[in-house]
Amino acid sequence: MSSRTLVALIAALGLTGCVATLKDVNQGLSGINQSLAAVTGTPMPGGGQRIPLLPRGPQPTPEQQAALMQALQGNLSDRRISAALAEATPTIKTVIEKRACGTLDGAGIYAAPGKGRWDFIGSPMEFTRYHNKGACMTVARIHGWQMQALNALSFEVVYLADDSGESSKQAHQVVKQPDGAWLFTY
Numbered sequence: 285m286s287s288r289t290l291v292a293l294i295a296a297l298g299l300t301g302c303v304a305t306l307k308d309v310n311q312g313l314s315g316i317n318q319s320l321a322a323v324t325g326t327p328m329p330g331g332g333q334r335i336p337l338l339p340r341g342p343q344p345t346p347e348q349q350a351a352l353m354q355a356l357q358g359n360l361s362d363r364r365i366s367a368a369l370a371e372a373t374p375t376i377k378t379v380i381e382k383r384a385c386g387t388l389d390g391a392g393i394y395a396a397p398g399k400g401r402w403d404f405i406g407s408p409m410e411f412t413r414y415h416n417k418g419a420c421m422t423v424a425r426i427h428g429w430q431m432q433a434l435n436a437l438s439f440e441v442v443y444l445a446d447d448s449g450e451s452s453k454q455a456h457q458v459v460k461q462p463d464g465a466w467l468f469t470y
Contacts, residue, residue, distance in 0.1 A: 342389035344379040344420045352381060355441075365429045368437045372458050372466035379468055383407055383442055383454075385420035396459055396467040408443035408452035415445035422446055428455075435460035436469075 342351070356373055360366045369376075375394055377431040382391045386409040409417055424444040432438050445451070458466040 285460075300339045315376060335400055342385045342420045344381055344385060348384070348420055348422050349381070352384070357425045358426060358429065360429060362429075362431070364431050364434075365437065366430065368460070368466075369416050369429065369459070371464075372437060374430040375466045375468075375470035376456075376458060380423060380441055380456075381420075382439075384423055386417055394468050396461070399437045399469060408441075408454055409445075412445050412448065412450040415450055419447060421452070424451065432457065437466070 300430045354375060356369070358369075360369065379391050379394050382388055386407045388407070405438055407414060412421075415421065421443040422445075423441060425442040426439055427442070428438070428440040436457060438455065440453055440455050443452045443454070444454045455470065457469045459469050460466050
C-alpha cells in the first residue's frame with residue numbers, strides 16, 4: 285500500500301471518530317441553547333414557549349413610585365414650566381426611575397442627539413457609600429424648575445437612600461426635539 289493511500293485511510297478513520305464526537309457536542313450545545321432561550325425570552329426552535337424577560341437590577345417599590353409621581357407634580361406657578369412638564373413627564377419619570385434604581389438599561393433612547401448613551405453624570409448610587417445597591421433610591425424631591433429656552437427645561441433631583449439616609453442631588457435638562465419628544469441632554 286502506498287503512503288498516500290495509508291494517509292488517506294488514517295484520515296478517514298480519524299474523521300469517522302470525530303463525527304461521532306461532534307454529534308455529541310452538537311447535542312449538548314442544543315440543550316444549552318434551549319436552556320438559555322428559556323432564560324432570555326428568545327423563542328426556541330420548534331415553537332417552544334416564550335418566557336418574558338425579567339427586569340435587570342432592583343425595581344422601585346410602590347411607595348417609591350408614588351414618591352416620584354408626587355415629586356413630578358410640584359407646585360408650579362409658571363404656566364410655561366407647567367405645560368412643558370406635562371409634556372415631558374413620561375420621559376422624565378422613566379429616566380429618573382431608572383437612575384434611582386441604578387440601572388440605565390434601555391434609557392439610551394431618551395438621550396438627545398449628539399449625546400452618547402449617557403455622556404453625562406452616572407447613577408446617584410455611585411455617590412453613596414453605605415446604600416445597598418440592590419435597592420432603589422427614593423426620589424425625595426424635584427425642584428429648581430427653569431425654562432432655559434422655549435424648548436428646554438432644567439431641574440434638580442434629590443435622591444434618598446432609605447436604608448443609609450445618604451442623599452445625592454443631580455441636575456438634569458430635557459430638550460424638546462423637532463418631532464415633539466423630550467430628550468435628556470444631561
